[in-house]
Amino acid sequence: MNKSIDSLIKNNLSGKVLEDFNRIYYGKKHHSVLVLDSTNELDFEIAGYSLPAEKEQLRQPRIVRLGLIQHSIVLTTDSPIIDQRQAIFDKVRNIINAAALEGVQILCLQETWSMPFFLCTKERTKWGEFAESAEYGPSTLFLSELAAKYKMVIISPILEVDDEGVWWNTAVIINEKGEYIGKHRKNHLPSVGSFSEMSYYCPGNTGHMVFDTKYAKLAVNICYGRHHALNWLMFGLNGAEIVFNPSATISEFGETFWGIEARNAAIANNYFTCSINRVGKEEFTVGSENNITRSYYGSSYITAPDGCRTPSLSKTRDGLLITEIDLNMCRQLKDQWGFSMTSRLDMYAENLISYITNHCTNNQ
Numbered sequence: 001m002n003k004s005i006d007s008l009i010k011n012n013l014s015g016k017v018l019e020d021f022n023r024i025y026y027g028k029k030h031h032s033v034l035v036l037d038s039t040n041e042l043d044f045e046i047a048g049y050s051l052p053a054e055k056e057q058l059r060q061p062r063i064v065r066l067g068l069i070q071h072s073i074v075l076t077t078d079s080p081i082i083d084q085r086q087a088i089f090d091k092v093r094n095i096i097n098a099a100a101l102e103g104v105q106i107l108c109l110q111e112t113w114s115m116p117f118f119l120c121t122k123e124r125t126k127w128g129e130f131a132e133s134a135e136y137g138p139s140t141l142f143l144s145e146l147a148a149k150y151k152m153v154i155i156s157p158i159l160e161v162d163d164e165g166v167w168w169n170t171a172v173i174i175n176e177k178g179e180y181i182g183k184h185r186k187n188h189l190p191s192v193g194s195f196s197e198m199s200y201y202c203p204g205n206t207g208h209m210v211f212d213t214k215y216a217k218l219a220v221n222i223c224y225g226r227h228h229a230l231n232w233l234m235f236g237l238n239g240a241e242i243v244f245n246p247s248a249t250i251s252e253f254g255e256t257f258w259g260i261e262a263r264n265a266a267i268a269n270n271y272f273t274c275s276i277n278r279v280g281k282e283e284f285t286v287g288s289e290n291n292i293t294r295s296y297y298g299s300s301y302i303t304a305p306d307g308c309r310t311p312s313l314s315k316t317r318d319g320l321l322i323t324e325i326d327l328n329m330c331r332q333l334k335d336q337w338g339f340s341m342t343s344r345l346d347m348y349a350e351n352l353i354s355y356i357t358n359h360c361t362n363n364q
């Protein structure tokens with residue numbers, strides 16, 4: 001089924017019933033739709049919302065415009081690597097230009113955006129030239145120019161190869177001057193079904209970094225890390241106001257979880273979460289005749305600390321989701337719920353140490 005729940009609801013409910021559904025499912029504030037300047041003849045979906053905070057007497061709103069891009073690959077995966085990458089660059093440049101027109105200040109791309117997700121083929125050598133330097137690779141250089149041109153912070157998840165030739169699943173952070181300011185490497189690697197990424201790279205060694213950018217304190221939780229609640233927790237403890245979850249996942253793996261895990265993390269950690277999933281079909285020929293086909297379901301969306309969320313982008317189309325948020329909401333929800341006071345971290349730390357000690361001892 002290629003219809004998202006959002007489109008099914010919009011096309012089958014109306015009036016008071018639709019209003020009640022929206023209030024309960026999305027939360028009270030989500031439907032403030034942004035008026036967009038972009039023209040209609042774009043060849044991708046574009047949608048804009050706002051997730052406002054309560055007005056305060058002493059603090060001005062801290063309004064930031066976020067942009068999430070989901071896109072398919074352009075050429076077939078047996079095309080020359082340089083052509084595949086350039087075709088994706090050309091598509092993404094077009095969408096970033098539209099994001100700039102709409103005033104996007106922080107933009108996030110999907111997991112390993114500048115290549116097909118060949119990590120399902122169990123092959124390495126054939127695809128090795130997609131791996132690139134985090135600081136100086138073609139994807140970083142391409143986006144740095146756009147970041148400086150549009151004064152946009154850009155999060156660029158890529159396949160990194162470091163100076164020792166080791167691969168990592170890495171999100172590069174580029175600031176609004178087009179400067180490389182750091183990277184986060186994927187903490188949790190899947191070994192489930194056709195997702196067996198441990199044969200490609202190591203679990204990340206950058207911990208839970210939070211990047212204090214011009215517009216917000218942000219962190220990145222790459223794809224499979226969304227299933228690990230403590231992964232989300234640590235970004236929050238380190239001060240993140242927005243956590244981006246660039247992903248590449250298919251319906252067979254937890255599409256029912258997709259709208260739950262990042263939304264729950266936003267509520268539990270009093271920050272915004274941004275869920276970006278790859279979209280479109282990708283076909284690989286492995287060996288002489290084995291073909292692998294995968295379809296990614298997009299459905300990117302954003303959740304606020306109060307649990308209100310935007311509708312998802314399409315399950316099948318390239319898309320740009322623009323959302324205007326007020327970062328004051330993070331503190332407002334911290335004050336309202338007092339999770340940092342009631343969290344009992346010392347108790348959990350003690351119990352975790354004891355579990356690990358006993359568990360590891362038993363396993364030796």
Ligand SMILES: NC(=O)NCCC(=O)O
Binds near residue numbers: 190223224225254
């Ligand atoms: N890229 C990735 O980590 N996919 C794992 C499958 C999932 O967690 O949905």
